[in-house]
Amino acid sequence: MPSRWKNWAGDQVAAPAVFEEPASEAELQDAVHRAAEAGTRLRPAGSGHSFSDIALCDERMVGLHRMNGLIEADREGLRARVQPGITLNALGPALAEHGLAMENLGDVDAQVVAGAVATGTHGTGLRFKNISAQVEAMRLVVGDGSVAAIDGSDPDLLRAARVSLGALGVISELTLRCVPLFTLVRTDEPRPLGEVLEDWDGLAQNNHHFEFFVFPYTDVALLRTCERTDEPPQPRSAREAWMKDVLAENIGLGAACRLSRALPALVPRVNRGIARSFGREVRRDHGFRVFANRRSVRFTEMEYCVPREAGPEAVRRVLELVERRELPITFPLEVRVVAQDDSYLSPANGRDCAYIAVHQFAGMEFETYMRGVEGIMRSLDGRPHWGKRHYRSAADLAPVYPDWDAFQEIRAKLDPQGRFANDYADRVLGPA
Numbered sequence: 001m002p003s004r005w006k007n008w009a010g011d012q013v014a015a016p017a018v019f020e021e022p023a024s025e026a027e028l029q030d031a032v033h034r035a036a037e038a039g040t041r042l043r044p045a046g047s048g049h050s051f052s053d054i055a056l057c058d059e060r061m062v063g064l065h066r067m068n069g070l071i072e073a074d075r076e077g078l079r080a081r082v083q084p085g086i087t088l089n090a091l092g093p094a095l096a097e098h099g100l101a102m103e104n105l106g107d108v109d110a111q112v113v114a115g116a117v118a119t120g121t122h123g124t125g126l127r128f129k130n131i132s133a134q135v136e137a138m139r140l141v142v143g144d145g146s147v148a149a150i151d152g153s154d155p156d157l158l159r160a161a162r163v164s165l166g167a168l169g170v171i172s173e174l175t176l177r178c179v180p181l182f183t184l185v186r187t188d189e190p191r192p193l194g195e196v197l198e199d200w201d202g203l204a205q206n207n208h209h210f211e212f213f214v215f216p217y218t219d220v221a222l223l224r225t226c227e228r229t230d231e232p233p234q235p236r237s238a239r240e241a242w243m244k245d246v247l248a249e250n251i252g253l254g255a256a257c258r259l260s261r262a263l264p265a266l267v268p269r270v271n272r273g274i275a276r277s278f279g280r281e282v283r284r285d286h287g288f289r290v291f292a293n294r295r296s297v298r299f300t301e302m303e304y305c306v307p308r309e310a311g312p313e314a315v316r317r318v319l320e321l322v323e324r325r326e327l328p329i330t331f332p333l334e335v336r337v338v339a340q341d342d343s344y345l346s347p348a349n350g351r352d353c354a355y356i357a358v359h360q361f362a363g364m365e366f367e368t369y370m371r372g373v374e375g376i377m378r379s380l381d382g383r384p385h386w387g388k389r390h391y392r393s394a395a396d397l398a399p400v401y402p403d404w405d406a407f408q409e410i411r412a413k414l415d416p417q418g419r420f421a422n423d424y425a426d427r428v429l430g431p432a
Contacts, residue, residue: 003016003019003061005019005045005048005056006048007048007049007051007055008047008048008298009051009298009299009362010362011300011362012051012053012055012056013056014056014057015058016059016060016061017058017059017060018034018040018060019060019061019063020060020062020063021062021063021064022064022066022067023067024067025067025139025147025173028062028067028141028170029141029145029146030145032141032142032143032169032419033144034060035419036144036417036419038060040059040060041060041418041419041420042057042059042060042170042419042420043055043060043062043166043420043422044061044063044064044084044115044170044171045061045062045063045064046064046065046112046114046115047065047110047111047115049110049111049115049387050115050119050387050388051300051301051302051387051389052386052387052388052389053424054119054165054166054422054424054425055166056423056424063085064083064084064085064112064114064170065085067084067085067086067172068086068087069082070082070083070086070091070095071173073094073097073098073100073178075098078100078177078178078179079136079175079176079177079178080095080098080175080178081174081175081176082173082176083172083173084112084113084114084170084171084172084173084174085112085113086112086113087109087113088102088105088106088109088110088111088116089110089292091113091288092105092109092287092288092289093288095181095288096181096286096288099180099181100179100180101180101181101182101286101288102131102134102179102287102288103128103134103177103178103179104122104125104128104129104131105131105287105292106122106131106291106292107123107211107291107292107334108293108295109291109292113131113176114171114174115387116131117132117135117162117171118132118163118164118166118171119163119385120132120163120343120345120347120348120387121387122338122348123291123336124209124210124211124336124355125207125208125210125226125338126204126210126308126337126338126352127208127339128209128338128339129338129340129341129348130348132163132341132343132346133162133341133343133346134178135158135162135174135175136151136152136175136176136177137149137150137151137158137175138158138161138173139171139172140169140170140171140172140414141169141170141171141172142168142169143169143414143415143416143417143419147172148169148414151175157410159342159343159344159406160407160410160411161410162346163343163345164345165386165424165425165428166420166425167411167415167420167421167425167432168411168415168420169414169415169420170420181286181287182287183228183229183230183232183233183284183286184209184227184228184229184283184284184286184290185227185229185283185284186225186226186282186283186284186285187224187226187280187281187282188279188280188281188282189222189223189278189279189281190220190222190223190275190279190280191212191221191223192219192220192221193219193221194219196212196221197312197315197316200311200312203225204308204337207225208225208227208228209224209226209227209291210223210224210336210337211224211334211336211337212334212335213332213333213334213335214319214332214335215271215272215275215330215331215332215333216267216268216323216327216329216332216333217267217271217272217322218272218274218275220275226287226290226291231284233284233285233289234284236285244281245293245294246294248277249294250294250295250296253297253330254296254297256270256273256274256330257297257361258361260328260330260361261361261363261364264328267328270330274330297361298362299331299359299360299362300359300360300362300366300389301357301358301359301388301389302357302358302359302370302373302374302384302385302388302389302390303334303356303357303358303384303388304347304355304374304383304384304385304390305348305353305355305382305384306354306377306380306381306382306383307354307380308337308351308352308353308354310381311335311337311354311356314354314356314377315335317376318333318356318358318373319333321369321372321373321376322369325368327368327369328364329358329360330361331358331360331361332359333357333358334355334357334359335354335355335356336355337354338352338354338355339352340352340353344401344403344404344406344407345386345401345403345404347383347384347385349402349403356373358373370389370390370391374391378396381400383401386428392428393427393428394429394430408429408430411429411432412432416432417432418431418432
């Protein structure tokens with residue numbers, strides 16, 4: 001019987017005929033050799049925190065969780081070598097033991113580092129690029145089972161490999177640029193949505209990290225800013241963390257979502273009640289403990305990257321869409337800003353950007369909402385997050401990525417047999 005693999009949300013499922021879990025680069029090479037000998041496709045799988053079908057393959061898959069170590073940390077050189085299957089929530093404490101940190105992280109840290117890199121996963125802050133931009137070198141097991149050592153000596157290859165969608169090979173090692181371990185002061189506070197959008201540029205430019213959350217049918221945003229500080233960390237007590245992260249943000253939100261699923265007409269009232277509960281909170285702790293948030297309520301997600309100046313318009317239009325269609329959405333829009341980078345398939349390639357994420361609770365119809373959102377984002381020259389739901393294809397993606405052809409040339413060289421293709425890659429990149 002084939003193995004059965006599903007993503008975190010439980011709505012993307014594969015039944016690979018072969019599922020292997022190598023514990024070393026050599027074992028990973030052997031797995032790729034076996035796929036080549038059998039003439040079958042192979043896809044890597046991490047934590048399953050992608051909402052698209054990017055990892056699915058009914059032929060062969062390789063899980064990366066046994067390759068989960070910090071190989072070397074260079075405190076003076078501000079570098080770390082890691083295996084691909086170490087999760088971001090394990091990487092933070094491991095680096096901290098050596099006085100190091102990632103300069104920026106997203107608000108979810110369950111992903112393995114290779115998956116976060118390959119999909120262009122990001123944090124927030126106009127001074128900071130996405131996680132893939134922190135990759136200085138990597139080792140990649142390519143279609144014939146050999147290892148390609150990729151670094152800055154071949155910048156074009158590195159630009160292609162950083163955000164590769166798993167289509168060039170399987171990452172076996174990463175060298176990450178780090179920063180000295182730092183402390184953040186995070187401030188959450190409710191603000192009128194109109195005020196936040198009016199001060200969009202100032203908030204983005206004047207804070208190290210800036211993001212906000214707004215529930216449909218409300219006009220209040222929960223503004224979150226984070227600033228570096230020289231003060232020592234002041235971790236919350238276990239009780240404070242449980243009350244906020246577990247009770248309020250997960251148990252409470254889960255109950256609101258289940259009520260809204262049972263009685264959709266109550267959604268506007270439920271959302272306004274949630275917005276009234278917003279309060280001011282200040283935290284001070286190491287960055288890796290502050291960036292991420294606990295997420296146990298299951299959902300599916302779409303996220304789009306638009307030019308930064310289009311962020312306020314995108315937010316207004318999505319909220320208007322929900323109200324006009326009377327959609328039962330009991331999840332907030334999440335809005336962030338990210339600096340431009342030069343990775344060929346990075347959604348932030350060549351432009352500072354705003355990311356707008358939308359969600360729907362598990363078990364509820366989502367396509368009406370997400371197709372409507374995608375229409376708005378496409379009209380604003382948006383590019384989809386590769387690990388989130390979208391309905392795009394190679395034909396309409398190629399024109400919005402200036403380095404599309406350069407990536408395809410490198411893909412043809414590294415994977416001429418299409419060993420690492422799947423239905424998703426065929427659809428969004430074209431056949432290998």
